[in-house]
Amino acid sequence: MRISIFGLGYVGTVSLACLARDGHHVIGVDIDASKLAMMRDGCSPIIEIGMRELVAEVVASGRVEVTDDVAAAVHGSELSFVCVGTPARPNGSQDLRALEGLGVQLGQALATKPAPHVIVVRSTVLPGTVDGVFAPLVETHSGRRCGDGFDICFQPEFLREGTSIRDYDAPPLTVIGAESDRPVRQLRELFGKLPCAFVVCGVRTAEMLKYDRCSRRDGSRVHGHATQHFHCISPAGLRVRRVLPAEGLARPVARRCSARRGRPGSRRRPRE
Ligand SMILES: NC(=O)c1ccc[n+]([C@@H]2O[C@H](COP(=O)([O-])OP(=O)(O)OC[C@H]3O[C@@H](n4cnc5c(N)ncnc54)[C@H](O)[C@@H]3O)[C@@H](O)[C@H]2O)c1
Helix, strand or coil: CEEEEECCCHHHHHHHHHHHHCCCEEEEECCCHHHHHHHHCCCCCCCCCCHHHHHHHHHHCCCEEEECCHHHHHHCCCEEEECCCCCECCCCCECCHHHHHHHHHHHHHHCCCCCCEEEEECCCCCCCHHHHHHHHHHHHHHCCCCCCCEEEEECCCCCCCCCHHHHHHCCCCEEEECCCHHHHHHHHHHHCCCCCCEEEECHHHHHHHHHHHHHHHCCCCHHHHHHHHHHHHHHHCCCHHHHCHHHCCCHHHHHHHHHHCCCCCCCCCCCC
16 A cells, blocks of 8 residues: 655654555655655664664665655555644643644645545544544645545554554554544555454544543543543543443443433433
């Protein structure tokens, strides 16, 4: 498959190297000229076990290109991974400037691409960001709606620095948040053979799953998570019980959360 990867930071570089290792042709895109130059020379822009050797090998194979030309990368690939940074601001909100800027550029590139294209957002975002922020920018600047020649989906990344190649090859699960078939087909082709469950759900559910794992990694307890789900999912228009079972959390926890959505003090489970 011909794949473009936007953002050659930690996630983008690991994805680029592993996809090229697996035989795909990969175009790496970044706004940082020094990262492009390193990659062109066969050097890894990140420090990670095994990455120096892997980048040298895949660049030598001829399956890796790099560019800062967004339109050329979109036109030269059928699927794009978005791996730009989404750092936290001091007030706890996310800095989405890189994601928003890229949404504009991808939209402009798609405006002149007749062939079908799939955009896979891999950056970590709060639930609702893909549908509420990123997709509208792509639609506005392409002059087309999602589903009309391009699709946008969300695939959370579960890499951990230090073990990223191993995590890429054996993730805890593969989650595809998509509202149409084309992205699921293509991502199943890329990741369907990995030794883990392949979960297909809605975009917002997938965003929530990633958000949950981040907060759990930060030390929250299961019940704390369930409470977060209760608070966070409702504004995003999701149902608690669609997220928790996918993560393997205990059924009673999901039931307790559902119950809390009913009248205060009520023991009756509300309808979903
Ligand atoms: N680092 C991790 O362990 C990890 C794990 C899972 C998920 N994530 C998430 O993945 C995303 C990327 O993380 P990272 O650590 O790789 O970030 P990073 O900051 O290391 O890299 C982001 C890259 O994107 C580039 N960039 C910015 N705007 C661009 C544009 N318009 N076009 C092309 N490139 C652009 C930057 O120059 C930079 O090289 C974040 O949302 C992060 O939360 C990170």
